[in-house]
Amino acid sequence: MHFDVITIFPEMIRSVTEFGVTGRAVGKSLLQVQCWNPRDYSEGDYRAVDDRPYGGGPGMVMMAKPLAGAINAIREDAGCKPPLIYLSPQGKLLDQRIVEELSGHRRLILLAGRYEGIDERIVDEYVDREYSIGNYVVSGGELAAMVIIDAVARQLPGVLGNDESASRESFVEGLLDCPHYSRPEAFEGAKTPDVLLSGNHEAIRRWRLKQSLGRTWLRRPELLSRVEMDAERYALLNDFIDEHEQEQKNDEPDTGT
Numbered sequence: 001m002h003f004d005v006i007t008i009f010p011e012m013i014r015s016v017t018e019f020g021v022t023g024r025a026v027g028k029s030l031l032q033v034q035c036w037n038p039r040d041y042s043e044g045d046y047r048a049v050d051d052r053p054y055g056g057g058p059g060m061v062m063m064a065k066p067l068a069g070a071i072n073a074i075r076e077d078a079g080c081k082p083p084l085i086y087l088s089p090q091g092k093l094l095d096q097r098i099v100e101e102l103s104g105h106r107r108l109i110l111l112a113g114r115y116e117g118i119d120e121r122i123v124d125e126y127v128d129r130e131y132s133i134g135n136y137v138v139s140g141g142e143l144a145a146m147v148i149i150d151a152v153a154r155q156l157p158g159v160l161g162n163d164e165s166a167s168r169e170s171f172v173e174g175l176l177d178c179p180h181y182s183r184p185e186a187f188e189g190a191k192t193p194d195v196l197l198s199g200n201h202e203a204i205r206r207w208r209l210k211q212s213l214g215r216t217w218l219r220r221p222e223l224l225s226r227v228e229m230d231a232e233r234y235a236l237l238n239d240f241i242d243e244h245e246q247e248q249k250n251d252e253p254d255t256g257t
């Protein structure tokens with residue numbers, strides 16, 4: 001899969017091509033990341049990519065012309081018009097379903113904005129989709145573009161190693177992950193749950209599934225409505241809730257009445 005990233009800070013994007021899962025994917029040619037700098041398509045002695053907003057006010061706006069220049073250079077290079085995604089807090093909130101859909105494309109353009117944003121005519125005339133990585137504001141679209149590249153790359157065949165793929169398959173779709181423990185068995189007085197040391201693989205599977213269901217119920221209950229439940233999962237979640245409510249009562253201060 002090929003990503004074209006439009007950015008005035010290509011060095012920021014380079015880190016995904018060098019480290020970890022995405023770095024390995026680039027090394028194996030499963031993933032290509034190419035940066036296009038609007039500055040290379042700007043005119044004038046100062047190669048400006050930003051200008052003051054019409055109507056006044058603080059900050060600067062990314063100019064339409066250098067952005068259109070970069071987009072057209074990509075289209076020429078690709079010999080087609082890959083879908084163009086603009087990253088901004090005004091976009092549709094990204095989720096795993098969208099990530100999976102994006103992984104089906106051969107080539108995508110990611111437009112990373114800076115300053116107060118981009119000239120709206122680029123959004124109107126060139127942008128196919130606008131996505132947000134969350135309800136907060138970062139200083140530029142580069143971090144959001146890197147989030148998309150990483151999440152999408154993990155979906156591509158051959159990108160995850162055996163262990164990483166296996167842990168993805170054992171993870172129940174739409175549930176939060178279970179807790180993990182490693183050496184030492186006891187750390188600052190806190191013990192590892194006995195079941196994880198028991199060697200009973202069926203009991204361990206049930207405990208992990210119960211923790212995943214329970215944590216989702218506690219922390220992200222709105223996710224549970226999308227999770228397929230069977231008799232085992234209902235029973236495990238019920239046990240978790242019973243135990244949780246018992247713990248709540250035990251923790252309540254004794255008023256003596």
Ligand code: 4GY
Nearest residue numbers: 087088113117132133137138144
């Ligand atoms: N949240 N999701 C986000 C963001 C920064 C100025 C436009 C987000 O995707 N992008 O906070 N982006 C701004 C910075 C130009 C994008």
